[in-house]
Each structure stands twice: as C-alpha cells, then as structure tokens.
Amino acid sequence: MKTLAYVGCVCLCLVAFMSCGADAPAAPPEDAPAAPTVPESVDIREMFGTSLTNAASDGDLNLVREMVQAGADINETTMYSETALMRAAERGHADVVEYLISQGADLYVENIFGYDARVLAEDHPEILEMVRSAMQANPQ
Numbered sequence: 001m002k003t004l005a006y007v008g009c010v011c012l013c014l015v016a017f018m019s020c021g022a023d024a025p026a027a028p029p030e031d032a033p034a035a036p037t038v039p040e041s042v043d044i045r046e047m048f049g050t051s052l053t054n055a056a057s058d059g060d061l062n063l064v065r066e067m068v069q070a071g072a073d074i075n076e077t078t079m080y081s082e083t084a085l086m087r088a089a090e091r092g093h094a095d096v097v098e099y100l101i102s103q104g105a106d107l108y109v110e111n112i113f114g115y116d117a118r119v120l121a122e123d124h125p126e127i128l129e130m131v132r133s134a135m136q137a138n139p140q
Contacts (some may be wrong), residue, residue, distance in 0.1 A: 039096035049078045049087075056084035056100070059093035064100070074105050083113045089127050095125050101134045108140050 003122065052072045055063040068074055075083055085105040088096035097117075101107070110116050118135065122125040 021028050050076050052084045053087045056088040061095050087116045089117040092124040107135050
C-alpha cells in the first residue's frame with residue numbers, strides 16, 4: 001500500500017511540475033539583437049566539403065567524372081581531411097570509388113580521426129575489397 005501511495009505522490013508531483021508555467025519560452029526583449037542568420041550566398045554544405053567530395057558523397061558518378069575531367073583536384077580534402085574517395089567509400093558508392101581509384105586517387109590519405117578509405121569502407125565488403133586490392137597494387 002505504501003508503494004502505491006508513493007507512486008501516486010510522484011505522479012502528482014510530476015503533473016504539478018509540468019504545469020507550473022513551463023508553457024512557452026519567454027519572448028526576448030524588444031531591444032535584443034536578432035538571431036544570426038546565414039546569408040543565402042553562403043553554402044553551408046561547401047563549408048564542410050568540396051564540390052567533388054559532395055558529388056562523391058551523393059554517388060553522382062557523372063558529376064564526379066565531369067569535375068575530374070575538368071581538372072578538379074581528385075585529392076582535395078575537406079575541413080575534416082576527407083577526400084572524394086573516402087566519402088564515396090564510406091557511403092557505399094562502388095562505381096564512384098572504382099572511377100576515383102582508376103584516376104589515381106590517393107588511397108592512403110587519413111582524415112582527422114586517422115581513418116583512411118579502407119577503414120571507412122568496412123561496412124561495404126565490395127568496396128573494401130576494391131580499396132584493399134588497389135592498396136596492394138600501389139603500396140605506400
């Protein structure tokens with residue numbers, strides 16, 4: 001009986017706590033500065049990637065091919081030191097990985113966490129084998 005009374009008391013306390021003025025956050029004062037906004041001219045996605053790494057992340061082989069043929073740096077890194085090869089390998093885009101390897105992508109680049117394309121491809125056996133084979137054919 002004591003347990004039931006205890007549970008009832010806890011429930012009543014929770015209901016009282018939840019109903020004590022926690023409806024909505026208070027409005028900021030009228031003279032408070034506006035919250036910062038990101039200008040439309042800023043591409044947040046580009047801040048964390050490059051055009052090539054973004055295309056590789058999306059698995060867009062045609063765009064990756066066009067960019068590489070147009071002279072994009074195949075080994076350009078993001079702010080996290082990731083290359084297009086690493087992004088494609090991690091996301092399971094085998095056709096993009098195969099193309100980047102055929103174009104001489106650096107297999108041994110490590111991101112800021114110390115992971116290379118081989119580590120990032122662990123969830124994709126076909127890609128992992130592709131990267132391992134390329135590493136054996138082109139030892140560091």
